[in-house]
Amino acid sequence: MDDLQELSRVEARAYELDLHPLDVSSLMRTVTKRFRPQAESKHIVLDIELTPDLPPVLVDEDRAIQVLTNLTGNALQYTSENGAVTLSAKRINNEVQISVRDTGLGIPPEHLQHIFDRFYRVDKSRSRHAGGGSGIGLTIARALVEAHGGRIWAESAGIEQGSIFTFTLPIAK
Ligand SMILES: Nc1ncnc2c1ncn2[C@@H]1O[C@H](COP(=O)(O)OP(=O)(O)OP(=O)(O)O)[C@@H](O)[C@H]1O
Ligand SMILES: [Mg+2]
Numbered sequence: 001m002d003d004l005q006e007l008s009r010v011e012a013r014a015y016e017l018d019l020h021p022l023d024v025s026s027l028m029r030t031v032t033k034r035f036r037p038q039a040e041s042k043h044i045v046l047d048i049e050l051t052p053d054l055p056p057v058l059v060d061e062d063r064a065i066q067v068l069t070n071l072t073g074n075a076l077q078y079t080s081e082n083g084a085v086t087l088s089a090k091r092i093n094n095e096v097q098i099s100v101r102d103t104g105l106g107i108p109p110e111h112l113q114h115i116f117d118r119f120y121r122v123d124k125s126r127s128r129h130a131g132g133g134s135g136i137g138l139t140i141a142r143a144l145v146e147a148h149g150g151r152i153w154a155e156s157a158g159i160e161q162g163s164i165f166t167f168t169l170p171i172a173k
Pocket of ligand 1: 003070074075078102104105106107115120121122123133134135136137138139162163
């Protein structure tokens with residue numbers, strides 16, 4: 001299925017979430033394992049940082065992997081050689097906050113509120129040059145996070161200052 005079809009399906013909620021308790025560290029290991037070759041080829045350090053005693057989250061595992069894959073893929077794509085991409089998680093009340101932080105190109109403040117919009121790219125020539133994308137990945141990620149009752153947002157101090165993408169997931173009670 002291509003990205004556009006996938007976006008339509010996800011936005012129309014034309015799928016069911018198969019919710020089960022999931023260990024956040026295994027979620028992160030699945031995704032970092034998948035991206036290890038790409039990170040190594042760009043000499044990017046890809047790391048996981050977890051606080052102790054993280055509770056499991058209540059998620060559809062495939063969908064949670066899809067969200068973290070989109071964010072980690074972006075982080076690696078929009079970070080130049082010798083940078084770092086870090087996946088981290090911490091509990092806040094009844095949620096776990098999962099962040100993907102990079103030392104990459106960063107996002108100018110005027111773009112931050114738009115990047116989750118469908119087809120939105122900060123710099124079209126830059127994205128194309130970087131072999132990228134159609135501006136759909138973050139829109140899919142937001143729809144999937146919201147389907148789980150979570151939120152997703154981005155922070156960046158600006159150009160060349162790196163970015164942090166964070167989403168929340170409910171803990172499994
Ligand atoms: N980690 C990041 N650092 C800098 N800019 C980013 C980062 N993640 C996303 N962006 C910006 O947000 C835009 C939208 O991201 P999104 O993932 O939705 O689309 P894309 O990566 O361009 O294409 P695709 O649909 O293949 O994912 C990107 O084009 C890029 O400009
Ligand atoms: Mg993308």
